[in-house]
Amino acid sequence: MASGVNSRIEGLYRHNPEERRRRIADETGLTATATDALAGCVLGQERADKMIENVVGLYELPFGIATNFTINGRDYLIPMVVEEPSIVAGASYAARMARATGGFIATHAEPVMIGQIQLIEVPDSRAAEAAILGQTIELIERANAQSMSMVARGGGARSVEVHRFDSSPMGPMMVVHLLVDCRDAMGANAVNSMCEAIAPLLEAASGGRAMLRILSNLADKRTATARVRIAADALTRDGIDGHEVIERILWAHAFAVVDPYRATTHNKGIMNGIDPVIVATGNDWRAVEAGAHAWASRSGRYTSMSHWYRDAHGFLCGELTIPLAVGIVGGATRVHPAARAALDILGVRSAGELAEVCVCAGLASNLAAMRALATEGIQRGHMSLHARQIALAAGAEATEVATIAQQMIDTASIKPAAAEQFLAALRNCLTEA
Ligand code: MEV
Numbered sequence: 001m002a003s004g005v006n007s008r009i010e011g012l013y014r015h016n017p018e019e020r021r022r023r024i025a026d027e028t029g030l031t032a033t034a035t036d037a038l039a040g041c042v043l044g045q046e047r048a049d050k051m052i053e054n055v056v057g058l059y060e061l062p063f064g065i066a067t068n069f070t071i072n073g074r075d076y077l078i079p080m081v082v083e084e085p086s087i088v089a090g091a092s093y094a095a096r097m098a099r100a101t102g103g104f105i106a107t108h109a110e111p112v113m114i115g116q117i118q119l120i121e122v123p124d125s126r127a128a129e130a131a132i133l134g135q136t137i138e139l140i141e142r143a144n145a146q147s148m149s150m151v152a153r154g155g156g157a158r159s160v161e162v163h164r165f166d167s168s169p170m171g172p173m174m175v176v177h178l179l180v181d182c183r184d185a186m187g188a189n190a191v192n193s194m195c196e197a198i199a200p201l202l203e204a205a206s207g208g209r210a211m212l213r214i215l216s217n218l219a220d221k222r223t224a225t226a227r228v229r230i231a232a233d234a235l236t237r238d239g240i241d242g243h244e245v246i247e248r249i250l251w252a253h254a255f256a257v258v259d260p261y262r263a264t265t266h267n268k269g270i271m272n273g274i275d276p277v278i279v280a281t282g283n284d285w286r287a288v289e290a291g292a293h294a295w296a297s298r299s300g301r302y303t304s305m306s307h308w309y310r311d312a313h314g315f316l317c318g319e320l321t322i323p324l325a326v327g328i329v330g331g332a333t334r335v336h337p338a339a340r341a342a343l344d345i346l347g348v349r350s351a352g353e354l355a356e357v358c359v360c361a362g363l364a365s366n367l368a369a370m371r372a373l374a375t376e377g378i379q380r381g382h383m384s385l386h387a388r389q390i391a392l393a394a395g396a397e398a399t400e401v402a403t404i405a406q407q408m409i410d411t412a413s414i415k416p417a418a419a420e421q422f423l424a425a426l427r428n429c430l431t432e433a
Helices: 017-028 032-038 045-051 087-099 125-134 136-144 148-152 188-206 242-258 260-280 285-296 337-346 351-374 379-393 398-410 416-432
Strands: 063-071 074-081 105-108 112-120 156-165 173-181 209-215 223-230 306-310 316-323
Touching (some): 074 337, 136 148, 136 173, 136 188, 188 209, 223 351, 242 306, 242 316
Antiparallel strands (some): 063 074, 306 316
């Protein structure tokens, strides 16, 4: 599904949610069931009750679609589930700027995850290392016996590494890494089972005791990379010349490179584009977040995950590489009807392709945030949606929200108290009329 999509849907924001669903379904060939799933209320209490413990109900979030994305020459409509205003609009806006110069180029590494087995009380760590590496084939066979379906899909355990820690707060330890090609699965369950299965073999080979046996969320072998090139013209806005905007964006990036306080917020802006796709497709956003921020610290100092520069032709160029442990089979990706619909809208054929979409959405969000911060500031764009949220929180009905929000913007008073006053006045007016 979803091949041959045109992601440049003009004025999608002008429609109501039902019309937008129809438009997206027409564009992507989504089935009626999948289209209905976008409207919400589809997970159901019974299914939810089997997903986690002590379920008391369901929690809803807005489901939006980012437009304008071209990645590796193909158009994508990108599903985003998120509560924060301006994220969908910002990503779509940046994707539109990128579209003029061919869109994003993305690549992904092999979907290899790392499982860790901690060994303590090892009498001779050098001899243990040699013994463990000498049993690599047996270890891989034992691991693969745990997940024949992964092996059948062309994946499975690939190799073993040994790391020695001569000191820790508790004394020396060894850590064995099992490298597993997870193909289209995120792979946490399979990797954890494999680690547990090979732990007794590792104890026998090392003479030590296995403690933790668990996947690492620093999936630094499973990265995805996005690149983009933006013309200065596309950045011209509100009377600020595009070349000047590029200069300001490069200063914004430099700030995030040198200062961890700024890098944290800058990287949050990147995750603003990635997390909503992870959530929409039923993937594990905590795993992706943990991996991304550890990756951002890999030099020993927390810094910007993205890299921006001006090329010899005066174009603004951006690059982002991050670990992206995502799957399109297993877990909630297939259990949750809205996650299934999100994957259908994307039409991705592999987990690697989904990772490419995520990293492009992250780079787009980063660009949108930096452009806004370096020019008019982010508040202007936020104001109208923010005002609508305040109006809703003050108790305005759907038909009242636009009026109350506009009154707050006009009086530059976007506050709960103002919303309540305007709401009371509006209702008073209607009663008297
Ligand atoms: C807000 O959610 C994200 C930003 O703070 C990101 C940034 O500062 O780059 C606007």
